[in-house]
Amino acid sequence: MTRNWGMTIPFYDRSLAKSQELIAELPGLGYTDAWSAEVNGNDGFVPLAMASQWAPGIRLGSAIVPVSTRGPGLLAMSAATLADLAPGRFVLGIGSSSPAIVERWNAGEFAKPYARTRDTLRFLRRALAGEKVSERYETFEIKGFKLERAPKTAPKIVLAALRPRMLRLAAEEADGAITNWLAPEDVPKVRAEIGPGTELIARLFVCVSEDTDKVREMARWMLASYLTVPAYAAFHDWLGRGEVLRPMHEAWAAGDRQAALKAIPDEVVDALVVHGDAATCRARIRRYVDNGLDTPVLAPIPGGEVPIEQAVRDLAPVRED
Incomplete structure (x- = not known):
């Protein structure tokens, strides 16, 4: 570790x-x-x-x-x-x-x-x-x-x-x-x-909660506000999420915020926000470290x-x- x-x-x-x-x-x-x-x-x-x-x-x-x-x-x-x-x-x-x-x-x-x-x-x-x-x-x-x-x-x-x-x-x-x-x-x-x-x-954004639906609903707002910023959009395109996030970007550009939130797949939320009970969250953080992260904040x-x-x-x- x-x-x-x-x-x-x-x-x-x-x-x-x-x-x-x-x-x-x-x-x-x-x-x-x-x-x-x-x-x-x-x-x-x-x-x-x-x-x-x-x-x-x-x-x-x-x-x-x-x-x-x-x-x-x-x-x-x-x-x-x-x-x-x-x-x-x-x-x-x-x-x-x-x-x-x-x-x-x-x-x-x-x-x-x-x-x-x-x-x-x-x-x-x-x-x-x-x-x-x-x-x-x-x-x-x-x-x-x-x-x-x-x-x-x-x-x-x-x-x-x-x-x-x-x-x-x-x-x-x-x-x-x-x-x-x-x-x-x-x-x-x-x-x-x-x-x-x-x-x-x-x-690393972390929510210690086992209410997955509630966490995902909250996290979608955070993700949409960040991932629609051009630099973050380009970042996730480079990481390989360009196509899966395209519906969100299109809805956001059209001014339909609710459609944009719904367009973020559960798997993207779960990939980018650490959640679960404390032990699950710590295990997820360890995966970042095991993959080459020096300093999780x-x-x-x-x-x-x-x-x-x-x-x-x-x-x-x-x-x-």
Whole structure:
């Protein structure tokens, strides 16, 4: 079994302010990592800053912060702050995000996502090493930026990557790749693009529930909201689900949300969302690891018979002994 076992923070059923006690439990339960997310709830950095004090010793990572909603210098400053709070334990996860998040919600420009991610990675490498950076990149220009206080230990940087080009960039220039919404059987195909020496991280959505129909109904909403995003649609086309998901995409494009939900086959839901009792869920997570995943990052979702607080405890790796 992998030595890494991560948890998404804060938890879906509570605010960051009400998460302190459960976050503080994570190291004792056997969790090695705590990873934040950034969509339209908490930002990607503050939960990690708080966790650095609430759960000393745990590795902290952002999965992910977009490269187009903050300037490169601000990203460097935020990363340096976390690296100072958690020396050697902070991993900066960055990615291109999506047009909805970058443009519609943050009034930014979603242009050349691969190049913007690559350029930001290259800038951050230099800035977090304490260099003064003056350089024209393909997607932006930096003139004389230097961190006032560079971290003693520069954080590792990992990339959100869904398809071969970005996966190869993660392997060649970053310290790892983060992916999302994949089945255990998909892991070898992703792993083949990055090779054996690059850390592969994935967020796994988990519902501890034996009410299969209820889980599938809830999960379909989550899947439809993600898999209709162009990047995820292309990802699953590459993984081989293009035809089986075509009816969903057609119904969604026509504005028929209910038909789109019904068009997602049960087998796709069951492949992409971990569910069942806690033992079944842990066994499913082990399949990801056995197939080449280095760091599972669990994201327990509400709706099951088991409250999230208990699910966090039941899914902990210490229970594998």
